[in-house]
Amino acid sequence: MATGCYVCDREAEFDRLPPRERIAYDDHWRVAHAFGSALLGWLVLVPRRHVMELAELSDEEAKSLGVWQVRLARALAAELGIPKTYVAEFGEAPGFHLHFHVVPRRPDFEPSMVGPKVFGLLGRGEDEQVSAEDQDDLAEALSARLIS
Incomplete structure (x- = not known):
């Protein structure tokens, strides 16, 4: 049953999600590759229950948040x-599920893509997006690293 929350709707289909949408997970968090990204490796870390604000995280979710961010960066x-990973959470879209962007900062970035300007690589047209196949390939490689 659709809830109107994209993340929750995807969570409800967890067993059928492609590798790119379930790279790694535990009881509290799920890692997916960002859709609409022109940057391979742009990940999103999402709570597995509906949460809209950082302050709504349970103590258990909060305890593992930093651990997940560091594990993903590694x-x-x-x-x-x-050499570097950006982590960001803005939460400006009304009613949107809390999520954290974990973004690989490539050494060859142009100055126009450094820092928050990297968001220019998100929401790209289909012809500029990382392919689902490439996302799935990376997802499987990251999953293997995160399990070991």
Whole structure:
């Protein structure tokens, strides 16, 4: 049954999600590749229950949040050879499920893509987006790193 929340609707279909939408998970968090991204490795970390604001996280969710962010940064660094990872949460869209962007900061970024300007790589047209196949390939590689 659709709830009107994209993340919750995807969570309800968890067992049928492609690798790119269930890279890693535990009882509190799920990791997916961002859709509409022109950057391979742009991940989103989402609570597995409906949460709209950071202050609504349970103590257990909050305890593991930082651990997940660091684990994802390490996995991206190892898999993509990137020196830095951005983590961001803005939550400006009304009624939107809380999520954290975990973004690989490639060393060859132009100045126009550094810092918050990296969001220019999100919401791209289909011809500029990372393919579902490439996202799934990376998802499987990251998943293997995160399990070990």
